[in-house]
Amino acid sequence: MKFFFLLLSIFISPVFILKANSQPPAEFRAVWIATVDNIDWPTKGMTDVAAQKAEFIRQLDMHKRNGMNAVIVQVRPAADAFYPSPYEPWSQWLTGVQGRAPSPYYDPLQFMIDEVHKRGMEFHAWCNPYRANFNIGTASIAYDHITKTHPEWFLTYGSTRYFDPANIKAQEFVVNVVTDIVRRYDVDAIHMDDYFYPYRIAGKEFPDALSYAQSGTILNKDDWRRSNVDTIILKLSNAIKKEKPWVKFGISPFSVWRNLEQDPDGSDSKAYQTNYDDLYANVVLWLKNGWIDYVAPQLYLEIGHAKIAYEKLLDWWGKHSYGKHLYIGMAVYKAGVNTAWKNPNELPNQIKLLRENPNVQGSIYFSSTSFNRNPNGWNDSLRNNYYKIQAEIPPMQWLPARPGSNQ
Numbered sequence: 141m142k143f144f145f146l147l148l149s150i151f152i153s154p155v156f157i158l159k160a161n162s163q164p165p166a167e168f169r170a171v172w173i174a175t176v177d178n179i180d181w182p183t184k185g186m187t188d189v190a191a192q193k194a195e196f197i198r199q200l201d202m203h204k205r206n207g208m209n210a211v212i213v214q215v216r217p218a219a220d221a222f223y224p225s226p227y228e229p230w231s232q233w234l235t236g237v238q239g240r241a242p243s244p245y246y247d248p249l250q251f252m253i254d255e256v257h258k259r260g261m262e263f264h265a266w267c268n269p270y271r272a273n274f275n276i277g278t279a280s281i282a283y284d285h286i287t288k289t290h291p292e293w294f295l296t297y298g299s300t301r302y303f304d305p306a307n308i309k310a311q312e313f314v315v316n317v318v319t320d321i322v323r324r325y326d327v328d329a330i331h332m333d334d335y336f337y338p339y340r341i342a343g344k345e346f347p348d349a350l351s352y353a354q355s356g357t358i359l360n361k362d363d364w365r366r367s368n369v370d371t372i373i374l375k376l377s378n379a380i381k382k383e384k385p386w387v388k389f390g391i392s393p394f395s396v397w398r399n400l401e402q403d404p405d406g407s408d409s410k411a412y413q414t415n416y417d418d419l420y421a422n423v424v425l426w427l428k429n430g431w432i433d434y435v436a437p438q439l440y441l442e443i444g445h446a447k448i449a450y451e452k453l454l455d456w457w458g459k460h461s462y463g464k465h466l467y468i469g470m471a472v473y474k475a476g477v478n479t480a481w482k483n484p485n486e487l488p489n490q491i492k493l494l495r496e497n498p499n500v501q502g503s504i505y506f507s508s509t510s511f512n513r514n515p516n517g518w519n520d521s522l523r524n525n526y527y528k529i530q531a532e533i534p535p536m537q538w539l540p541a542r543p544g545s546n547q
Contacts, residue, residue: 377432
């Protein structure tokens, strides 16, 4: 009998090995391209238009060679624009001075969309909903910036100025900005990251006491704050779908919704701050209600981490995506920061784990220029192994097909 099972294992085990290493025909593979403070594009001080275009194409071609099929580009980092906007000034991170148009003139957003679509990739327009002045005192702020024309809409916390999430007119302004992008540009998705109410500053309370007092709400302050964020997410979702029902709406939250010690439905984690309790982003509610089409939690810590372990959070989000797409935020930028991230197998092992989870449809990597140096040989790993075969974008069956598509 033992001999029989030994023979059986010899014949079957290669099948399991093949399955474990196989590449799904449809898998979302994306990279974040951050423009705030010139993190990824354009390079700081690069205001020459030809150089900006060449640099974007270089990064895009690198990601295409690595097997990616989408990019998520920050086009509205701080109530400013990487495109000609009727609502907000040109970004300082494009031309060096907020409000100054590129010269010779071009539309960076249209240029990027064209280049991305030329390569058969998706373009997700990444917008920050509340951040308005990235660094008070050092940021370039145009005379017609919304913080100057409507200062009553804003609150200062630390060195940053934010839209007051409770202000209805501010909410409508943000919805109008996003609607304008969807209406005028052939974007595949609108994307927002983890910055809703700001991460807490020790010893400082977010200064919205007056807004709370004037609201007349019967909710406690925490529930009221969550309600404010819920409101703008629902408004954005409705506006996007009304304009172009096929355009996706995705959120990339911090890795932990709630800790288990705070909520029996929370994750086995010990995060100091959470989406629900500190950023007031009830992402699970948005998934349950179908307000968003995908979630991309930023699982930036390693397998086996003592407080926020990659594998535990991967499992938790897989059980809480409620039929919407789940893309895992991956920390390629962390290569070399500690023993775990010096291991060339850390990222491949994370890819293997997420591919074993039937509720995960792909990955997003932070961030673009981290790939420039082929960290830990991961470009080679993706090109020659894990992403060797180009993958299709997984379809979202609940969305209508884009007009003219083959879906």
